Amino acid sequence: MTQLLSTAPTATRGDEDAVQNNHAFDNGAKGREAIHAGQSLSSLFVGSAAEAVAAGKAIWWEGDKNHLVQVEEGVVRLLRIIGEGRRVIIALQFAGDLNGASLQNDFLFTAEAVTKCKIRRISHMSFHGEVARSNALARAYLSLLCQEAAASHEQMVLLPKKNAEERPCSFIVKLAFRRNPRPRQGPLRVSMNRQDIADHLGLTIETLAHTVTKLASRNIVIPEGRHDLRNVNLARLVRLSGDTDDFSEDFCQRVNLNTRDKPRD
Amino acid sequence: MTQLLSTAPTATRGDEDAVQNNHAFDNGAKGREAIHAGQSLSSLFVGSAAEAVAAGKAIWWEGDKNHLVQVEEGVVRLLRIIGEGRRVIIALQFAGDLNGASLQNDFLFTAEAVTKCKIRRISHMSFHGEVARSNALARAYLSLLCQEAAASHEQMVLLPKKNAEERPCSFIVKLAFRRNPRPRQGPLRVSMNRQDIADHLGLTIETLAHTVTKLASRNIVIPEGRHDLRNVNLARLVRLSGDTDDFSEDFCQRVNLNTRDKPRD
DNA sequence: CGTCGTATTGACGTGCCTCAACCCAGGTGG
DNA sequence: CCACCTGGGTTGAGGCACGTCAATACGACG
Structure with a gap:
């Protein structure tokens, strides 16, 4: 985390959540690599239509068949509900973040729009197809998974x-x-x-x-x-x-x- | 987790921690897939020499250059220490589990032997080389990362x-x-x-x-x-x-x- | 301007931590 | 083989941080 304090592009703050950034804000500015990963994977989503989601609406439910989603605008929460009204927010996501990557079959958590959002979806299959075809994408994908792991670990220390x-x-x-x-x-x-x-x-x-x-x-x-x-x-x-x-x-x-x-x- | 209760190979219990199983016991018996993933990735380690680690000894330290380790015998703890003696055990690992997979550069946590252990190491580079060469291995690797993510999420609910x-x-x-x-x-x-x-x-x-x-x-x-x-x-x-x-x-x-x-x- | 849902504030209760004494197992040396 | 020692584990009493509950204030809508 030391690199956070080092010299870096002093991106003047854009409008709410419009800056390009990568996965689950837990990772903050985890280095150039991270941002690069997010950007190159983003290219996979340009073909699919942007979808508007009203604040509070679900993007997918726990148990749904897995696909990938990129947040283009807004804030998304990933959460699990366990019996008796106990709710855990696994992660919060912002513009540029994408999710579904760390899942194989069904979603293990629900995603809901915190604010009004714009998202894009692609299928699990087409995602993995593309990733298998490109070394650069594969690296970006791996990088993304590693960031998620790091974020989880930090949360496991915090809690x-x-x-x-x-x-x-x-x-x-x-x-x-x-x-x-x-x-x-x-x-x-x-x-x-x-x-x-x-x-x-x-x-x-x-x-x-x-x-x-x-x-x-x-x-x-x-x-x-x-x-x-x-x-x-x-x-x-x-x-x-x-x-x-x-x-x-x-x-x-x-x-x-x-x-x-x-x-x- | 429902499948846990369904019919399944009733593996009669072998000796302590000698059963083949996959990542961080958090995943328990997360399905055939998981075990398969562990087994096929295991093949990468057969070439490297087994290494004995005494109970309590470190296998690597937080900040070390990343490589991969498979636990062949014994129990390993993955931990982070934060200031003032606060310690968090991220995960516990058993025979068959492997780690280092979710890391890119340096280790973000320390690994120590809980019991006397036997482990095998391979380099980050050779691991990724092999994985890039084989679709089966790549799938197994992906599966492993997904299991780790699932385990982390469970821990984030528990805590x-x-x-x-x-x-x-x-x-x-x-x-x-x-x-x-x-x-x-x-x-x-x-x-x-x-x-x-x-x-x-x-x-x-x-x-x-x-x-x-x-x-x-x-x-x-x-x-x-x-x-x-x-x-x-x-x-x-x-x-x-x-x-x-x-x-x-x-x-x-x-x-x-x-x-x-x-x-x- | 009124209404309703969200957030704040404060009093109170309690679940877990703290601290300290005790216990027990395992190892060592006489 | 037993006494001792040491470190991990248990037990119990007490305190405190956070949860609970209830009343109030705010801010976003119509």
Whole structure:
């Protein structure tokens, strides 16, 4: 993750979720490679018709026959529901992301539009046909699968080991890095509602609200309406996000020296 | 997961962890396909020398240059350590499993031998060379990646949504199904220590011990020494494991009717 | 401007973690 | 062969972080 802080194309922020980016924002700007993978696989979708999906509508259901979908505009949530109303948001996807790639037969989770979306679909068969025919695509495909795996692993660290403060901080940081590999303090759009975020972070909406309020009272974020943050203090968020091993060296040293006392703001 | 209960090769239990099985026991007996994938990829490793690894020793470290490893004997844990001594066991692997497949450059996690192990390594390059040359291998490889993804997703459901009772139950069930697609009440070897299990389930060892004690007092499992369970009552464990949507129909109905009250033994 | 669904706030309860004492198995040396 | 030692495991008491519940506020629509 260190490369996130290195020099990089300072893409000025485009409109909401219109920037080209790759899989499940968990991967944020995981390097040029990732973006390249997304772009080259994108070419497979140009032939198929764009499809508009209203906010809240399902794109596919768990158990449906597998095909591939690329998100062209909007935000999509991938989720599983287990008995008794428990819901888990496996991943959130943005423009440029594609899914269905890591599945063989049926979908193991449902995909729903968080916002109004534009998507394109291609069949499992034609996808694999094309990929088999091109080395470049095969590499891109592999790269995509690897990113998904990495994202899953990060989530597996977040869920059991981060507390109710660290999780929202991680979330905001990833959201910020996703659209810009070198973000600064600045406004940030949060398209999904609290329930979606909570279900992704393994918290309740109330706990989430409590944390956000506390962050706001320390001027680390300034909420504005339900879907925007003004003046996100990323440096402090990063420190509060619990990824102590992931960042600049001096920071790591500081953290590792006073073990068990994570630095407060 | 329904197919787990259907007719299947009733592989009589071989010796500890010697049965052929595929990736990260999370996938248990995920179907013939899976096992086939593991077996055909295994052929790539026959050329390389078997390597003995003592219990507790690392097989590779997070950040090492990527290569592939197949576990031939023993149990391996894949883990990440984040600051301040927090440890997460991403997955546990058994004989036949292989790893490194979902990585492009460096390892994102460490692998350590839980028990005395025998492993074989091959280079990233030679692996991908072989896979590129054979359609069968490419399919097997893809299948493997998909299984890993599915396992990750399951873990992402377990961690935030299952409680301190359901998690150990899920764990024992998976352990039982891993070696035998149609297990009955019977003895079960648990090679790893409590800390490993706890770190995999996102619990503390104390909480884990409390749960196991409670299960024992209800005769659902009967611990025998530190590494064995006698007379595992799988039917009840399944019911307690919180995967309410995964099993036989009448059971599902029973569960869904009285919402919120999961059936007690 | 009124209505409804979403979000916030705060009081309260509880499930898991923390901490500390104890137990037990396995290894080692007398 | 037994006493001791050591490290992993268990048990139980107590605290706290997060969940639950309920009341209120907000913001997006008509």
